[in-house]
Amino acid sequence: MMFASLYTIMRRLMLAFGLCFLLPVAASALWWTTLDRPGGWRAADWGASGILPAAAALPDAAIHVMAARTGGFKGAVSVHSWMVWKSADATTWSRAEVVGWGHPVRRDAYAADARWYSNQPQIIGSVTGPKAAALIPAVEATVDAYPFNHLGSYVIWPGPNSNTFVAHILRENPGIGIALPPNAVGKDYIGPGLQARRDAGGSDLHLSAWGYLGLSIGPRRGIEVNVLGQTFGLDLAHPAIKLPAIGRIGT
Template sequence: MRMIRFIAVFILLAFLAPMAGAAAWWSTVDRPSSWRSADWSATGLLPDPVTSEDAAIYVLSARTGGFKGAFSVHSWIVVRERGATHHTRYDKVGWGSPIRRDGYDADAAWYSNKPWIVAKLTGDKAARAMPRIRTAIASYPHSNNGDYRIWPGPNSNSFVAHVLREVPELGAVLPPNAVGRDYLPGGDFFSVDPDGRDVHLSLFGLAGLSAGLRSGFEIHLLGQTAGIDILHPALKIPAFGRVGF
């Protein structure tokens, strides 16, 4: 009985309270009423590809639209081959071709919400990682029409999280409020990153654990994540995201 009370209090404090706070904050934010009225234009976050010949890989996230923006972000991948004069963007979306290539500007706002850079790799390191990025994108098993499920996955964040696990050189995980990040490809229950530095347990993205040098220690519940980043000290707070020390 004491253990049940402890678990209930933990869920209340670690998950439900932050989500309630995020919902209250989001209700005060001025946001577009529909995707038609939203801003989807470039933000100037990424450097002009014409001025640099270096290879580059970026992972970006931005709050998503509607009330779900209180609890989740949308994530995507941007690559630029060495010598290329443009970025190429990859999103997984719930309409049309599931893996969308250049559906939007590389650093465009998402539902009027400005993105930020979650991870980046440039220069020789990016050039060496590029083939693995291409392979990870091409091999994603949920890339067909009808393979998208907004919750608990596979969704846009499930796709990007798959690429990050397959290419550990990027040295990052998605924000704690990237709902769907914990849905393992094929509905697997257990996964170890190729370099062995992170392990993941997942019950179809509904509950699970992650631990390792990149993940720190994470508890997953209903698409949200609570935990601590040890390598780059920070708390991982459901709905709010990563809060560094």
Template sequence: MKTMLRLLTMLALVFVLPTLVSAGLWAAKDRPARWNEADWGSAGILPKAEETPQAAIYVFSAMTGGMKGSVASHAWIVTKQKNGQYQRYDKVGWGAPIRRNHRPPDGYWYSNPPRLVTSVKGPQAERLIPKMEAAISSYPHGEPGGYRIYPGPNSNTFVAHVLRSVPELGAVLPPDAVGRDYLPNGAFYALDSDGRDLHLSLGGLAGLSLGARSGLEVNLLGLVAGLDFQQPALKLPGFGAIGWPD
């Protein structure tokens, strides 16, 4: 009985309390009431494509709209071939799920600014873009109807699939990317293509990730808590990765 009580207390402290605090802070902010009142324009993060001839890859994430924005974000991929234009890839919940260039490459999402998850430029980006395009094409839930907002497959499921398929990008989505832990086809486990990160999942509702990029993560009902060893930080629901002080 005492062991069960300790477990429930720990779960409340690690998952429930940060979520409630984040929701309270989010509710106090001014936000657009409807999607058509939100800012979806460029945040001015990326230079104009013609000003940077080198190839580039970017992965962005931004908090989403409504109260779910207190704990959940939306991720997307941007690529640019050498001397080419930006190509943005998102998964959305209507029509053909995988969309290309339906928003500016560095656009706000529900008025929330994009955060850079990772970037690669120059010759390495040139090598990785074909591999990323192959991962985008092979995504198993890219057909109409292949979207479910919770627990997945959703927009973050799509980007997480690409990151696992192209581990040279050296990144995982932030802890608030709800849906990233839903594995393609509802699989129980997935191993990144370089074998350095292992993911276990019960339909995206509970799971564990362990590895060089993931650190140690526990997923419960789409919320993630854990430790980042690569860039030392504590991961908490609603707050993302909180780095250790120097």
């Protein structure tokens, strides 16, 4: 009887895993094969996309979290994310992100709204006005103090990678109030081994096992289950379902 019950539980868990994780990943991978993509980074378009106005045209301070599908077949399951900001009356945007060569953290290596491997970026979320102005010094300090910025520290999967970097900034500055999309692979890496972290100020709770398995709960992230870098979750504050590889569906 006990073994029959255990078998039933395992079968239901495998069904849930297939529906919540494997099916969305397979659907996204199939969709990705239908798209035209550059053959390599040299052939890709890295130019400005035009989705951000010129900094000089905006008198107010602003912070944007941005993301675009990454290159190669990994673009089927993940985005690359970065931070963009400007102080009040600044005439240029500042951009910070992590890349996989040299010292990972790069400042202003590309246009603020540049395409990534020819993929159009999107604004994940924004803060503007006096609130952004108050947050920018802390954001810049967090960028400068990023703990995984030494040679060889970048790991494409499960992290620390580009999404680990942005997720770290958002955890350390919860006043930004933005969460990365579920297909930002690496966002749930918070360090080697078994880890438990709270956002600065004690809001969201994050549990992680080497970045391969994890759980996040709180007002910013909602409820997220991370398996092998992919996330399934629910946002209750801004109703939405979060699907692995596909992204956020809802408000």
